[in-house]
Amino acid sequence: MKRFIACAMALIMCFSCVLAEDTSIDEQLAKLFKGHKTTGATLVVAKEGKIVYEYYYGYADKKTQDAVDADTCFRTASVTKLISGIHVMQLVEQGLLDLDESIGTYLGYEVKNHYHPEVPVTLRQLMSHTSSLNPNGGYSRTGRTLRQLLDAENNAWGNWYDEMPGSKYRYSNFGAGVMGSLVEAVTGKNINDSVTEGLFAPLGINAAYHPSLLSVPDNAVSQYDPTGKQVKSRQMALDSEWDPGVDPDNHYRITVGSVWINGRDLCRLGIMMAQTGMLDNTRILKPATVQMMMADQKGQGHVKANTPYGLCVNRVDNLLDDRMIYGHQGLSDGVLCNLYWDPQTQLVFALITNGSSVNMNDRIGKLSRKTFAVIWEAFGE
Secondary structure, eight states, X not given: OHHHHHHHHHHHHHHHHHHHHHHHHHHHHHHHHHHTTOSXXXXXXXXXXXXXXXXXXXXXXXXXXXXXXXXXXXXXXXXXXXXXHHHHHHHHHTTSOOTTSBTHHHHTSOOOOTTSTTSOOBHHHHHHTOSOBOTTSSTTSTTOOXXXXXXXXXXXXXXXXXXXXXXSOOOOHHHHHXXXXXXXXXXXXXXXXXXXXXXXXXHTOOEESSGGGSXXXXXXXXXXXXXXXXXXXXXXXXXXXXXXXXXXXXXXXXXXXXXXXXXXXXXXXXXXXXXXXXXXXXXXXXXXXXXXXXXXXXXXXXXXXXXXXXXXXXXXXXXXXXXXXXXXXXXXXXXXXXXXXXXXXXXXXXXXXXXXXXXXXXXXXXXHHHHHHHHHHHXXX
């Protein structure tokens, strides 16, 4: 009997320690989010293929006082590029796209940097941000087709740098947006339909390139700036224009930062990447393809530059001292989104806010860096 009581007490003490530890993490995160002026946030962490921690903070919408929960869907900003890149690599595996072919082959017209017409502009360059496409040109303005913006003759809109494609790293939203046009050109499907069919639906993931296309559109958040001022209401986002057709010449902005998703499903995409392309017995990518996405691209194809990106995967060398972490970060008008995975420990970190401070520390949001440190302390090695 004494032995039984002793064992029972030991189990109770262990359980109490776990609860205390979890409470401590919650308290640390609440303090961090409040200190970084966060309106709402979701944080989901996985280890060895299983979700081990979830934390939901604040409001999806301040006016209605809707609290963030597991079903809340956030815009991922530039993490969209990673998500889109996964589907692009599915098309590479299917032979519909080639990483080192001129993108003009797929668009149906010649594409070249007129300063260096002898060097092809390729998908590998777009995905590694070495294409020489200027993100500060006119791509974000309406009324110009992709063909006009890529005009090789006169560079009328200033969308080309005077440098050889593949020779220099320059982060380019425009280049990442062109990926969406390539997808539509080779599949004959709208980018949302193609990614849903190839990636979201097979994994049972609720995500879309426009909030009105979510399974429950009202789960979308309103967006706030770091001061807490509303940037865009949920209704404004839902009512914003969406073209369901196939139009590569005009859909070159969608894959820049448009994906909406909840924290759990974003984390599950990270699990899939950490598990070299497999999730829930469904293979999305071949292991070699995932390794290629994570790999240094210098010397591959027509890429000669040092770049922190593999193929739409940021190779993050400044979060941990002893290893490379992989993933992507998104920042946009108060939105902060980070998806990271560590192949060694199989730790996956998925954080999204709908409004917070976006101050940076060595190229990573301060809130993200501090939150990752708390999670690594609790669930890392």
